[in-house]
Amino acid sequence: MLVISRKKGESIFIGDDIEVTVAKIEDGTVKLSISAPRNITILRKELYREIEEENKNSAASDTSILRKLKK
Numbered sequence: 001m002l003v004i005s006r007k008k009g010e011s012i013f014i015g016d017d018i019e020v021t022v023a024k025i026e027d028g029t030v031k032l033s034i035s036a037p038r039n040i041t042i043l044r045k046e047l048y049r050e051i052e053e054e055n056k057n058s059a060a061s062d063t064s065i066l067r068k069l070k071k
Contacts, residue, residue, distance in 0.1 A: 004012060011021040017037055024031040034042055043051070 006012065006022045008022050008025055011019050013019055018040065019035040021033040021035070022030060023033040036042060
């Protein structure tokens with residue numbers, strides 16, 4: 001893991017086409033501005049984990065109801 005310090009207005013690049021800029025620092029909160037190509041999905045970690053959990057639950061669902069639909 002890379003740990004790096006940045007001040008307001010300073011940026012880092014991830015690869016050649018993703019730029020993360022510190023937009024605002026206030027009351028212990030940092031606001032980031034992310035510039036990336038449209039084909040790159042950007043999600044907050046908690047949302048990513050929630051989607052991941054929902055996908056696992058869907059895969060583990062009871063599929064017996066589907067068999068009943070065929071009849």
